[in-house]
Amino acid sequence: MQGFIYPNEYELYWGLLIVVYPYVTGLVAGAFILASLERVFNVKEVQPTYRLALLTALAFLLVAPLPLLAHLGHPFRSYEIFLTPNRQSAMAMFGFVYAWYLMVVLLLEIWFDYRKDLVLWYRSETGWRRWVHYALTLGATDLSEKSLKFDDKMGRWITIIGIPSAFLLHGYVGFIFGSVKANPWWSSVLMPVVFLFSAIVSGIALVLIIYMIASMLRWKPVDMRCADKLAVFLFYAMVVDVSLEMLDFIHRLYESEESIGILTQLIQSRLFISLVVLQLVLGALIPLTLLGLTSPALSKEPIFKVPDELRRLIYLGSAILVQIGIFSIRWNVVMGGQLFSKSLRGLTVYRVELFGLEGLFMTMALLALPFVILWVLVKVLPPWTEDEAHLPQPGAGTDERPSATLP
Amino acid sequence: MMSTDVPDAAGSPAAEESKPFDRREFLKKCGLAVPIVLGVVRVPLLEAQAPSNGDYDPSEHLYGMGIDVNKCIGCGQCVLACKTENDVPLDSHHFNTWIERYVIRTDEEVEVDSPNGGLDGFPPMASEGSEIRRTFFVPKLCNHCAEAPCVQVCPVGATFTTEDGAVLVDDEYCIGCRYCIQACPYGARWLHPETHVAAKCTFCYHRLVDGLVPACVEVCPTGARLFGELEGRATPLARFMRFNDLQVLKPHLNTKPKVYYANLDGEVR
Amino acid sequence: MVRQPAKPMVRLPEFRSHKLPQQVPRLAAVFVLAAVALIAARSFLVPDTFGEMGHYRAAAIDTIIAHPKKYAGQRECTLCHGSIMEERLAGNHRGLACEGCHGPAAGHVANPVEVKPVIPSERDHCPRCHSYNPSRPTGFAQIDPVTHNPLMPCVTCHDPHAPEPPMVPGSCSACHGQIASQKAVSHHATLECVTCHEAPDEHKISPRAVRPGKPMERAFCGGCHAEDAESPQSIPRINPRTHNQQYLCWQCHYPHFPETS
Numbered sequence: 001m002q003g004f005i006y007p008n009e010y011e012l013y014w015g016l017l018i019v020v021y022p023y024v025t026g027l028v029a030g031a032f033i034l035a036s037l038e039r040v041f042n043v044k045e046v047q048p049t050y051r052l053a054l055l056t057a058l059a060f061l062l063v064a065p066l067p068l069l070a071h072l073g074h075p076f077r078s079y080e081i082f083l084t085p086n087r088q089s090a091m092a093m094f095g096f097v098y099a100w101y102l103m104v105v106l107l108l109e110i111w112f113d114y115r116k117d118l119v120l121w122y123r124s125e126t127g128w129r130r131w132v133h134y135a136l137t138l139g140a141t142d143l144s145e146k147s148l149k150f151d152d153k154m155g156r157w158i159t160i161i162g163i164p165s166a167f168l169l170h171g172y173v174g175f176i177f178g179s180v181k182a183n184p185w186w187s188s189v190l191m192p193v194v195f196l197f198s199a200i201v202s203g204i205a206l207v208l209i210i211y212m213i214a215s216m217l218r219w220k221p222v223d224m225r226c227a228d229k230l231a232v233f234l235f236y237a238m239v240v241d242v243s244l245e246m247l248d249f250i251h252r253l254y255e256s257e258e259s260i261g262i263l264t265q266l267i268q269s270r271l272f273i274s275l276v277v278l279q280l281v282l283g284a285l286i287p288l289t290l291l292g293l294t295s296p297a298l299s300k301e302p303i304f305k306v307p308d309e310l311r312r313l314i315y316l317g318s319a320i321l322v323q324i325g326i327f328s329i330r331w332n333v334v335m336g337g338q339l340f341s342k343s344l345r346g347l348t349v350y351r352v353e354l355f356g357l358e359g360l361f362m363t364m365a366l367l368a369l370p371f372v373i374l375w376v377l378v379k380v381l382p383p384w385t386e387d388e389a390h391l392p393q394p395g396a397g398t399d400e401r402p403s404a405t406l407p
Numbered sequence: 408m409m410s411t412d413v414p415d416a417a418g419s420p421a422a423e424e425s426k427p428f429d430r431r432e433f434l435k436k437c438g439l440a441v442p443i444v445l446g447v448v449r450v451p452l453l454e455a456q457a458p459s460n461g462d463y464d465p466s467e468h469l470y471g472m473g474i475d476v477n478k479c480i481g482c483g484q485c486v487l488a489c490k491t492e493n494d495v496p497l498d499s500h501h502f503n504t505w506i507e508r509y510v511i512r513t514d515e516e517v518e519v520d521s522p523n524g525g526l527d528g529f530p531p532m533a534s535e536g537s538e539i540r541r542t543f544f545v546p547k548l549c550n551h552c553a554e555a556p557c558v559q560v561c562p563v564g565a566t567f568t569t570e571d572g573a574v575l576v577d578d579e580y581c582i583g584c585r586y587c588i589q590a591c592p593y594g595a596r597w598l599h600p601e602t603h604v605a606a607k608c609t610f611c612y613h614r615l616v617d618g619l620v621p622a623c624v625e626v627c628p629t630g631a632r633l634f635g636e637l638e639g640r641a642t643p644l645a646r647f648m649r650f651n652d653l654q655v656l657k658p659h660l661n662t663k664p665k666v667y668y669a670n671l672d673g674e675v676r
Numbered sequence: 677m678v679r680q681p682a683k684p685m686v687r688l689p690e691f692r693s694h695k696l697p698q699q700v701p702r703l704a705a706v707f708v709l710a711a712v713a714l715i716a717a718r719s720f721l722v723p724d725t726f727g728e729m730g731h732y733r734a735a736a737i738d739t740i741i742a743h744p745k746k747y748a749g750q751r752e753c754t755l756c757h758g759s760i761m762e763e764r765l766a767g768n769h770r771g772l773a774c775e776g777c778h779g780p781a782a783g784h785v786a787n788p789v790e791v792k793p794v795i796p797s798e799r800d801h802c803p804r805c806h807s808y809n810p811s812r813p814t815g816f817a818q819i820d821p822v823t824h825n826p827l828m829p830c831v832t833c834h835d836p837h838a839p840e841p842p843m844v845p846g847s848c849s850a851c852h853g854q855i856a857s858q859k860a861v862s863h864h865a866t867l868e869c870v871t872c873h874e875a876p877d878e879h880k881i882s883p884r885a886v887r888p889g890k891p892m893e894r895a896f897c898g899g900c901h902a903e904d905a906e907s908p909q910s911i912p913r914i915n916p917r918t919h920n921q922q923y924l925c926w927q928c929h930y931p932h933f934p935e936t937s
Contacts, residue, residue: 003519004507004518004519006505006547006593006594007499007501007502007505007521007523007524008502008588008594008597009594011500011597011598013585013588013589013598014585071584072582072583072584073581073582073583073584073585073598073602073603073604074582074583075582079717079721080562080563080582080721081562081563081582082714083563083722084563084564084722084726084727084731086561086562086563086564086731087731088558088559088560089559089560089562090560091562091584091586092562092563103707103710111703112699138702138705138706139702140703141698142697146697147697147698147699151699154699180556180589180590181556181592182589182591182660337589338589341594342591342593343519343594344676345517345519345676477813480805480809480813480816482805488780491747491780492746492747492780493743508811509811528804529809529811532810542811543811544811544812564726564730564732565732566732567730567731567736568730569729570729575740577732578736578739579733579739580723580732580733580736609740612737612740612741613742613743613744614747614749616741617745618751619745619747619749620749622746622747625749625775626747626776627773627776628769628771628772628773628805629771630771
């Protein structure tokens with residue numbers, strides 16, 4: 001502790017779990033926006049990742065409310081958010097934005113996209129799989145041309161609704177922080193926009209990682225056209241994201257409001273590693289340089305021509321660095337906003353606990369859980385087209401995926 | 408130092424049942440009831456309103472508090488009384504009200520401290536800086552804002568503003584998300600370590616409805632805290648508001664506090 | 677995304693196609709089910725009194741009001757302890773509440789015989805308010821507990837219900853108590869008010885209409901503080917011709933509590 005903090009500020013009320021929450025929803029929104037690229041904007045190159053991105057979004061979306069739930073003082077009262085939402089509260093809208101996105105957008109889109117396959121699987125399979133797939137069709141087994149056309153049309157429409165919905169989902173998370181006028185570190189009109197673009201960055205990077213590692217595990221070649229395209233998108237999204245962050249930073253510095261003194265201290269001491277080193281240098285500048293030089297982002301031909309194997313490695317490394325950077329952004333927003341006193345006269349410290357509902361292990365578990373769910377989803381709804389007989393045995397490497405992407 | 412023990416019998420139903428006690432009976436026995444009635448002895452300043460007879464109507468009231476910084480001696484009686492009255496944990500990180508000490512030195516260095524919230528008073532200043540230019544105590548508490556950010560952000564309606572202007576928390580409905588704590592610019596809210604719900608100053612709402620003032624106001628020895636009606640009545644608070652230049656904390660946030668400070672220094676926030 | 681079916685696709689008979697695609701009623705059923713479940717849950721789970729007065733549970737107020745009081749309030753004390761109360765209200769502790777010193781007494785009110793409030797008699801009780809602290813407002817009665825009659829309980833000399841400062845306020849300090857007590861601990865303690873102020877008798881009758889005078893010449897203070905003044909050597913000196921000539925002395929210095937350095 002340093003300087004003066006209000007006595008009630010000794011405890012930090014939002015901990016690690018609240019860092020995880022915007023990180024995870026960001027991945028959802030980003031992965032979905034990537035998926036919609038293929039569908040709405042017809043970017044054929046990223047088509048191999050379309051279904052994978054949808055399933056990734058679903059796996060993470062299912063986990064998204066868990067950190068919130070585990071963090072609540074009374075998790076069993078959480079249903080009140082649906083029953084008596086306070087319409088003035090940014091947080092009360094969580095239930096509705098989440099339900100809308102899960103039920104109306106993501107599940108419907110996946111359902112319409114998979115329905116034909118579900119029916120075919122159900123017809124060709126035996127045992128429990130048959131029944132699982134039948135249940136998932138909801139009994140809608142009509143595969144007439146008209147019916148399939150309807151699926152396609154609906155899928156398209158839902159994606160079109162889905163893009164603003166994904167913007168809403170994560171922009172809204174940014175709004176939860178950006179609208180707290182009591183907190184000069186959070187209170188910024190740019191917050192939802194910065195959240196949104198960092199979400200797109202993290203989502204693209206995540207799908208890139210999962211696609212590459214999944215291909216490796218399946219002994220399939222990585223489609224370099226697809227990987228290049230993803231890298232290019234990642235680069236562009238990062239340019240916008242970093243520019244917005246810089247705009248926010250410069251704007252604060254130039255306005256030099258009452259809070260500038262304590263915020264400068266905050267960055268220089270408490271946030272130096274997580275903001276300057278991790279978020280800015282490791283999470284943004286290095287990947288930007290790597291991608292800019294080796295991917296075909298700045299011109300049709302990359303500036304440095306590197307062999308495919310090395311390029312894959314660079315992409316994977318950059319994407320992992322980006323994940324570290326984005327997690328740091330979430331950390332810097334959530335923890336940064338609580339490490340200084342609202343009296344603007346002092347700084348406090350965050351003590352990470354290991355065990356317990358809000359501890360480090362819980363956090364790790366919550367970050368690993370989406371990969372487990374994704375593994376199950378991939379088993380039930382295979383996103384790739386070859387026969388399952390050719391698949392390598394699952395398991396083995398699958399469980400190690402989380403640690404590869406966790407910052 | 409006075410004892411903080413609260414006798415067990417304090418209004419607990421069990422005690423009342425086991426030993427039924429009639430105060431009037433006791434007074435008769437003592438033979439004291441005859442000469443001393445309320446009218447004879449003047450009880451100054453310390454009534455929120457005329458004693459009610461159980462039919463309290465919140466729509467007839469709007470409460471606020473006045474704090475004269477020049478009168479606060481930093482004794483910490485208010486902090487102690489508040490913790491006792493409202494069962495606030497006695498540790499040093501949970502306060503409904505607390506006192507800050509400001510020391511402004513001639514080189515414009517500002518030191519603020521609030522050891523244990525001021526509960527045990529203030530030890531002599533340890534640090535040696537340049538000469539002191541101004542120094543004073545500032546009592547802090549929930550401002551019961553008319554535009555309370557904490558009420559705005561509560562997702563479920565577990566915190567609310569009553570008709571008479573108090574901002575309260577529903578312990579049985581709060582989900583413990585702590586958004587209200589983040590939204591409060593004054594650091595007036597905290598999470599109760601045992602019940603896991605948001606907690607805060609209630610203006611001693613349970614006392615108000617009986618015509619009593621909040622515990623902190625009751626025990627303040629110098630009259631630095633005044634409590635009463637904000638609207639139109641001739642009350643000590645109304646007089647205080649007429650005769651002082653008033654300020655509220657962090658007015659730029661437009662929370663419209665109902666705790667008014669007189670003689671507040673610009674360094675206070 | 678073209679998947680080769682393992683078996684030849686079985687075409688559904690044409691007559692089974694509805695006007696609406698088959699997906700619509702199936703999905704609609706799921707959504708209706710979810711909506712019905714939500715509405716049903718709402719009617720069961722929303723508390724009865726929610727929304728009666730605003731967006732909250734009105735019954736919560738009853739719970740809050742039911743919180744037991746620990747401090748009974750002065751009104752209750754008056755009922756039995758009227759004479760002490762009257763004594764206190766006439767003295768310098770008139771603003772204090774009984775329970776400020778005697779502690780929360782709701783228990784005593786409920787059961788006066790068995791529950792007794794505390795009577796603080798230790799020497800560390802009074803200094804809570806009256807020990808010297810520079811942050812305390814000037815004029816508030818303060819002592820240094822180390823040097824002020826050590827080891828003697830405060831009540832030996834002072835009646836806590838009607839405490840008196842060592843001297844009864846004189847004619848000036850009766851109204852200007854704050855200035856008087858401040859001056860009393862300053863280097864000007866020995867100076868009478870009238871040494872510096874002309875105070876016509878009418879001032880005591882109509883204090884605002886007839887005001888006392890203030891020294892309007894630098895030479896007045898110079899009588900003691902000028903380099904060549906005939907006054908004790910320990911008094912700080914200045915050269916009136918070079919020392920900030922444009923100001924009267926009290927525009928920078930506060931004579932009731934002059935700077936020590």
